[in-house]
Amino acid sequence: MSDERLFSLRNRWFTISVFGTIALAVISALIGFVWLPSAQRDSQFTGIWNAICSAAGVPREWYSGDEVIIGPKVKLSSVQVTPQLLASASANSVGRGATLALRCTMCHGERGMSDANSPNLAGQYASVIYKQLIDFQTGARSNAVMSPMAVNLSDQDMRDLAAYYASLPRPPAQRKVSASLAPPIVAHGAPMRNIAPCAACHGGIDNKAGSPWLDGLPAAYTKAQLTAFHDGTRTNDINEVMRNVARNMTPEEIDAAAAYYARQMNGQ
Known part of the structure; x- marks a missing residue:
């Protein structure tokens, strides 16, 4: 060795x-x-x-010494919605809103009830209308008709319009959500797919600040918005709440929810 x-x-x-x-x-x-x-x-x-x-x-x-800021790929809503937002409006604000709303009657009806496939605004929450108008104005939400209409509105104009439409009476025959009347996606959601019941945010079970009242909305409009959230072509929902829900909904569930809320206006 x-x-x-x-x-x-x-x-x-x-x-x-x-x-x-x-x-x-x-x-x-x-x-x-x-x-x-x-x-x-x-x-x-x-x-x-x-x-x-x-x-x-x-x-x-x-x-590198350079601060790199990665911004969102889409324009997001900048509105901070709280339960107190536009909770109380003056009579003057409602009156100014009624005058401004004269230019809206072709799509949304004389008293906020649409005869077309535009959304009904009568009795809608003021915070919802205000947020959507700002989103149309800033580009967080895009529509060939509404975007040009909103671009020249002042903040007070949007508050007045929201106050006016919120003051109008809602259509009759609103019903509480129940298993016998509502489709499962509305009354119960789909917990295994991370879908909360529609009624948990939009009324019937509870209402979340900033969530619109849906009863009586035209089925074509509701379906179009759910499809846009599903496809990611509408992105102005806060914290992607609606996109996270809609992308997991089936086309049949979208149709069922849209049809259910459209029937609510007539109490069918």
Whole structure:
């Protein structure tokens, strides 16, 4: 058995391994920190420190010195909805809103009840109308008719319109949600698919601030909005609440919910 020590410079193989490793490290350093920065002018290779960070996989914004702010890909609603928003409106505000609403009658009816597939606004929550008008104005929600109509409204105009429509009487024959009257998606939701009952936010069980009252809305309108939330083409819902619900709904459930709320106006 050899008495020669393994970790000794007298051991030829140990010497070759050590100096080979050192040579490889030096060559790698020269390539990575001298040649590469001179050949690549990108910011992640400019200077030895940036080259080290880039080689280590550190995100560029950590060492570039530039603050990178990633904004949303779509325009989001900026309205902060609370239960107190527009909770009390003056008679003057309602009167001004009635005058402004004269330009809205073609789509939304003389008294807020549409004869077309536009939403009924009579008795709608003021905070809901106010939010939607702002969203149309800012581009958080887009519509070929409503976007141009809202663009020149002042904040007070939108408050007055919301107060006026909220003051109008709702259509009769509103009914409480029950298992016998409502489709399952409205009364119970679909917990295994993370779908809360429609009635939990839109009335019947409870109402959430900012959620519209749906009874009597035209079925075509409700279906179009649920489909838009489902497809992600409408994005002005706060915290993606409606998108998270609608994307898990089936076309049959969308049709059932739209038809149910449309029938509510006539008490059928």
